[in-house]
Amino acid sequence: MTPAPILIIGGGFAGLAAGVDLAEQGKKVLLLERRNFLGGRAYSFTDKVTGDTIDNGQHLMMGCYHHTLAFLKKVGSSHNVKFQPNPRVDFLSEADGHASFACPSLPAPLHLLAGLSRLKTIGWADRLKALRVGLALRTMNGNRARLADITVREWLNELGQSEKIQRRFWDLIALATLNELPEIASADMFARVLDQAFMHAKQDSTMVISRVGLSDLYTQDAVKFIEARGGEVQLNASVKSIDFENNRAVGVTLSNGEQLPAAAIISAVPYFMLKEMLAPELLATHFPAVAAFKSAPIVSINLWYETPVTDLEFVSLLDSPIEWVFNKNAIADESQPRRQHLALVISGAHQTATQPKDALIALAHAEMKRFFPKARLQQPVHAYVVKEQQATISHTVGTARKRPAQKTPFANFFLAGDWTATGLPATIEGAVWSGQECARLIV
Ligand SMILES: Cc1cc2nc3c(=O)[nH]c(=O)nc-3n(C[C@H](O)[C@H](O)[C@H](O)COP(=O)(O)OP(=O)(O)OC[C@H]3O[C@@H](n4cnc5c(N)ncnc54)[C@H](O)[C@@H]3O)c2cc1C
Known part of the structure; x- marks a missing residue:
């Protein structure tokens, strides 16, 4: 009898990152993807009219995406991304024209101060006030518990940030990184983003962007990596249920009725798909918070x-x-x-x-x-x-506390995905880290 493989459900960044690390460690991996292509919420396709490649949405990464960049390097795809030489974001205003938040070659966080000082779409008084945000991050020493209970808007108001700098600077960063409105997004998550992106090495603040369509960035190279080490990736394999016996995950049932045994299972699907695959009583007992996400x-x-x-x-x-x-x-x-x-x-x-x-x-x-x-x-x-x-x-206030850890009450069942407890907003970096963490827990 050949031993049952480790099943990974979902072929987005999280599932593929888990598969790559497990295959690298010599584990037998079978990755199951519901659709006939990989990439999950970060994929690309060919536009029928122009023949151009369209992403399902433009994705930006940053220098602080250390796990993602390591993953791309491992599968041999680093050449497909380009790094800004120095951190820079351009702004256009109908009234004030073009301005750049361009950070020169100075050590962090001085690069940030210099970048802000040049941002002419914001007045001098506001630029000076912006330093209070940096100071708050510096003096917080990782103690952000209080920020978990307030919104981005409340935190920025507390720090004396004017309506103008919020609308013309902070709100845009919050929306881009948290994908949520500052009025309801959690200040804790925002502080985390600002800290990771701007308070450490200068390279962490640079934007990293894929030169190629998102699918071409990582899916084929990750599959090649997994297959070269004896693993398998199956498309059109929709998992209907994850099956448990005696407090262990024993396998999955596909929507065509096929049953597949597993030595261990990593769920790398979004929260709304996990809900469909777990029995209601199991969900209510062990993963009650999953029902609360939006x-x-x-x-x-x-x-x-x-x-x-x-x-x-x-x-x-x-x-x-x-x-x-x-x-x-x-x-x-x-x-x-x-x-x-x-x-x-x-x-x-x-x-x-x-x-x-x-x-x-x-x-x-x-x-x-x-x-x-x-x-x-x-x-x-x-x-x-x-x-x-x-x-x-939706990173609303209180959501962070509900995000489940990668380790579950079941010894051989793990949760990956950008929505799990990664300490980061729902991003590529969080997804990759969670997949790698599941692989680490298994190995
Ligand atoms: C438009 C858009 C723009 C974004 N911009 C950015 C950005 O600029 N920067 C950034 O870092 N992040 C961005 N993100 C977020 C980023 O795309 C996600 O965080 C990341 O792709 C999530 O990866 P994942 O592997 O956790 O989940 P997913 O990508 O959702 O992967 C889950 C996979 O599981 C499969 N699946 C689901 N159910 C089943 C089942 N029953 N059986 C088998 N397979 C199943 C799905 O088909 C999917 O392939 C953006 C997202 C979107 C949608």
Whole structure:
């Protein structure tokens, strides 16, 4: 009899990171993915009209994504990401024009101070007040318990941050990193992000971006890595139930009725799928908090223009419903783009995600005309909208305490995924770390 494999349910960043580390340690792995492609909430596909690659939503990483960067290196995909030489974020305001939050080569957190001092979309008084946030992070010494009970907005108000700097700086960072509105997002999670991204090494603050479509960034290379070490990845394998006997996970039943035995099981699916796979009494007894999570949407609007409208690689729009514009041609280092492909992002999009796609495209083009004069003389030649209704968990106050650990009450059953207790917001880095942590616990 061949020994039962370790089953990993879910082929997103978390499942693949777990599979890679287990395969590396010589463990027999079988990864099961419900869909006919891998990548979960971070994937790409080919647009039928233009032939261009579209991500399900533009993803940004940072230098502080240490586990993700190590994972990409391990599977041989590091060359597909590019690092900013120095941390830099561009802002565009209709009234004040272009400004950069550009951090020079100074040790952290001096690089941040210098970056802020140059940000001309915010007045001097506000820039000075922003230092209070850095000071609060420095003096907190990791003791953020109190922040778990207040919102980002309450914390920033406490720290004397004006309405203007909140709207034009902090809110954009909070939305981009937490995918939730500052009025309801947890201050604790925000403090964690700011600490990780800005208070340590300067390289941690740089943006890291994939030159290629998200699926091409990591899925095939991870599969190759797993298969080269005797593991297996099965697509179109939808797990209906995780089966337990005598307090142990014994295997899974697929939706086609097939039963697969397991030596151990890692669930690497989102919370709303885990709910479907566990018996209600088991869920209520051992994972009661799972029922309490809610999701936050992200809307992405892809626009194509015949004549390029901007050279900037990515830019945040101030006082606009569109938070970020990504220039896909510049990101892919195309020297002579045929046409310009822009990917526009709206995070924490509870309202926007309810609007019809045509209305979103009209809104997006109107905003491009407002910020980029070259868009005023043309219509987009093509548009494609992706609404991810369940992009991430909603990081409301109190949510962090409910996130379950990777280790469960069952000795051979583990939980991975960006929504588990990672200490980070629901991001690629959290997902990868959780998968690697499950692998470590098993080994
Ligand atoms: C539009 C958008 C933009 C984002 N931007 C960023 C960003 O800029 N930076 C960042 O760090 N993060 C970003 N994120 C978050 C990031 O994508 C997620 O944190 C990460 O992809 C989660 O990975 P995961 O492996 O935990 O879960 P998932 O990617 O959801 O993977 C779970 C997998 O399990 C499979 N599955 C589900 N049910 C079953 C079943 N019953 N049987 C078998 N398989 C099953 C699913 O099909 C899926 O492939 C963004 C997310 C979205 C949607």
